[in-house]
Amino acid sequence: MTEPIRVVVTGAAGQIAYSLVYSVCKGDIFGPNQPIVLLLLDITPMMGVLQGVVMELQDCAIPLVKDIVATDDPNVAFKDVDAAFMVGAMPRKDGMERKDLLKANVRIFKAQGQAIDKFAKKSVKVIVVGNPANTNACILSKYAPSIPKENFSCMTRLDQNRAQAQISLKLGVTSDKIKNVIIWGNHSSTQYPDVAHATVEIQGKVVPVADAIKDDNYLKNEFIKTVQQRGAEVIKARKLSSAMSAAKAAGDHMHDWFAGTQGDNWVSMGVISDGSYGVKAGLMFSYPVRIKNRNYSIVQGLSLSEFAQQKLDLTAAELDEELQAALAECAD
Numbered sequence: 001m002t003e004p005i006r007v008v009v010t011g012a013a014g015q016i017a018y019s020l021v022y023s024v025c026k027g028d029i030f031g032p033n034q035p036i037v038l039l040l041l042d043i044t045p046m047m048g049v050l051q052g053v054v055m056e057l058q059d060c061a062i063p064l065v066k067d068i069v070a071t072d073d074p075n076v077a078f079k080d081v082d083a084a085f086m087v088g089a090m091p092r093k094d095g096m097e098r099k100d101l102l103k104a105n106v107r108i109f110k111a112q113g114q115a116i117d118k119f120a121k122k123s124v125k126v127i128v129v130g131n132p133a134n135t136n137a138c139i140l141s142k143y144a145p146s147i148p149k150e151n152f153s154c155m156t157r158l159d160q161n162r163a164q165a166q167i168s169l170k171l172g173v174t175s176d177k178i179k180n181v182i183i184w185g186n187h188s189s190t191q192y193p194d195v196a197h198a199t200v201e202i203q204g205k206v207v208p209v210a211d212a213i214k215d216d217n218y219l220k221n222e223f224i225k226t227v228q229q230r231g232a233e234v235i236k237a238r239k240l241s242s243a244m245s246a247a248k249a250a251g252d253h254m255h256d257w258f259a260g261t262q263g264d265n266w267v268s269m270g271v272i273s274d275g276s277y278g279v280k281a282g283l284m285f286s287y288p289v290r291i292k293n294r295n296y297s298i299v300q301g302l303s304l305s306e307f308a309q310q311k312l313d314l315t316a317a318e319l320d321e322e323l324q325a326a327l328a329e330c331a332d
């Protein structure tokens with residue numbers, strides 16, 4: 001029998017976690033034969049709600065689940081974990097200044113980074129979903145210095161999935177026929193969804209997405225804007241932020257980190273920049289990556305048009321500014 005892996009989900013009483021934990025438990029992410037010990041972390045006032053989630057998970061009667069631990073103590077939640085979904089974060093409330101939001105999140109991710117440093121396996125793979133996801137992931141890694149920086153990431157897979165979905169709707173093909181869309185930069189409205197290297201399979205033939213769409217103006221304007229603003233559109237319609245799609249994307253991200261990417265294809269992940277594509281080293285920047293044996297490598301050598309370079313510069317500048325502001329809060 002395979003040893004169980006230990007998986008923590010933070011923000012476990014929230015709406016993304018509600019979809020995510022089911023997916024983790026039923027084998028979508030770590031495989032249909034991989035037993036799971038699930039650790040659920042939320043804040044003390046949410047322990048009652050979290051108990052409800054635990055009851056429902058028990059009632060799902062999933063054989064892969066060996067144990068469920070619900071706690072408000074990070075030292076318990078991160079004990080020996082192999083994979084961490086960092087979903088919990090301080091949400092922006094009405095009238096809250098950006099600075100206050102950053103400060104609150106620095107506090108949360110500092111404490112959780114320290115707990116990961118002390119208690120998690122050194123091989124733990126961490127995805128930060130809670131916003132501002134890129135900067136939160138940097139802070140987490142800063143306070144977990146005993147764990148390689150390459151083990152920390154943030155989620156831009158939802159943006160990738162949204163971009164793929166837009167192309168698939170436009171061309172009338174299923175989304176699996178579209179490969180190698182890229183999200184560059186910040187998980188914010190400055191992100192750059194890029195299809196310059198993407199392909200689509202139409203009637204058995206693989207062609208560049210740009211050749212299939214034949215509308216440069218659409219790809220440079222409406223397409224980019226739709227993907228950048230999709231989260232805001234969902235909030236407007238649902239009065240709640242994306243949850244089902246965010247949980248699916250978090251699962252896709254971790255699945256590919258554990259299982260690897262297929263052939264020459266790549267996926268987008270926020271990872272620590274090593275200076276690739278002229279982005280300042282140390283920023284948590286979304287890049288195209290290939291994954292093998294649970295290690296990712298940033299895809300190198302892709303050509304960037306002047307238009308693309310400008311978009312990369314813009315999102316990198318925003319990330320740098322956000323990180324500097326967060327680091328200033330760490331000094332307190």
Ligand SMILES: NC(=O)c1ccc[n+]([C@@H]2O[C@H](COP(=O)([O-])OP(=O)(O)OC[C@H]3O[C@@H](n4cnc5c(N)ncnc54)[C@H](O)[C@@H]3O)[C@@H](O)[C@H]2O)c1
Pocket residue numbers: 010011012013014015016017041042043046087088089090091108128129130131132133155156158159187241242243246
């Ligand atoms: N990266 C992405 O693509 C993406 C997409 C959608 C949402 N998000 C972000 O994901 C986060 C969660 O979204 P949601 O809809 O589930 O929110 P939610 O408000 O429903 O749930 C968040 C949960 O986090 C908990 N929490 C707060 N502080 C915590 C702490 N210190 N430790 C543990 N838990 C804590 C809250 O109590 C709550 O239960 C938000 O920050 C949201 O902006 C990111």
